[in-house]
Amino acid sequence: MLKSVFSSIGEVTLFGARAIRDAFFPPFEWEYLFNQFYEIGVGSFLLVVASGFALGVVMTLHTRSTLVQFGATAEIPIFQSLAFFNEIGPLVAALLMAGRVGAGIGAQLANMRATEQIDAIETLSVDSFKLLVVTRVIACTLMLPLLTLFMDAAGILGGFVSEHIWSRLSLTLYMHRAFDGVALADFLPPTLKTAVFGYLIAIISCFYGYTTNEGSDGVRKAATNSVVISSLVVILADVILVKCIFFLFPDQAI
């Protein structure tokens, strides 16, 4: 059991290293890459924005009920923005991507393997790894930070709507309070860490889809493993990356 876990970790690591290496050598699959940008980025946009907005509203409602006891409701906007920039935006966007995109990648590649589409690509002397894996890895790595930005923005907007309904707070004052005292270090490192999340989600999902060879049962396993393992790995990676951010930006830890 333990041997199989370590063996899988080794295989996924080598798979991920190959994807990084192949991303820098031609031929580059531009057309397919732009398709993936569209499918992963544009396809996830509505889900991310709607979730961010709803979370923003709910977060504000919860925070208000606590802060009102201390007469600190004026702090709601800054709590909201820091919570979204530091943790909620990056982590929830990554988990949503693991659910929507990870499952899709795992199932699609496993189905392509089962129906010999990957073999068909190879018979055309096209490097199927570059076409199917590298393009998805690049797209997920670049799209997740962008989606996180939209989630942050939607969350803060949701918070404003909730606050406006409760206290008639103006947009200008809400935004002033939300961004007052927010440093670049509060925003940039947590947003950029999602590139690592995107890479991990894509590698794990592609690994389970691309390497399966078990027909329809393989498709089911690939989709399930893609979501479960990549979500788990994202949460574990978050712990490590937050520690790294605190080490590199000590002010953040205070």
Added chain:
Amino acid sequence: MSDGPDSGNTIAFECVEKGFNARKVLDKVSFTVAAGEALCILGRSGTGKSVTLKLMIGLLQADAGKVMVAGENMSALDEDGLAKVRRNMGYLFQSAALFDSFTVNQNLALPLHRLDRTKSPEEIKQAVHQALKEVGLEKDGEKLPSALSGGMQKRAGLARALVLQPKILLVDEPASGLDRITAAEIDELLMKVKTERRTTMVIVTHDIHGARKIGDKFAVLDQGRVLAFGTPEELDRHNDSRLNQFISER
């Protein structure tokens, strides 16, 4: 269209062995396919028929022995060498293996884009239309594979395999999953390719009726070995009950 048979279109297996994990699928398999000839490979499921095709096109590598295609040892070729040989080969997969996110037109254009860089976009469009016309799907080019029936998918797969005008065509179970009439239509198309283009063909099949129509020679595989090899008439003269199970039309 090919001018006729030429010696560069031959296929030869020389004592080929192939296994997966501990299981040996092919054990010292040897045979040759002459240019312009159609070889039908028969045998039970799991005897290595599809593996034989995948060795021919270089999707798998032999553990031992040589797979010679058009005079090239497929195990010794690098990616560029493989691309050069594959330029003259077409492969019809058992499930047609059309790319499900591409339209039929895009499926056919892909080999032209990738393996024939001399054609202009207009010439590619013409070649795709012509290939679809040959299989009777000229009106279905804009459809996705999921919108086609099993028989139409097979025909589209055949059009994709033929769009580069290959000198060698590999066909995996052309009749699988099809009713007799549709299977007969696919057989007719293969016959047309064979007679008009003199394409060298290797067809893996369970359908002895179709095999007898198309095949010049039969190779019967059993437990990873060649049980019998020869023309249908030669095999009919054998008095082996095991062999008769595979080649009898009853």
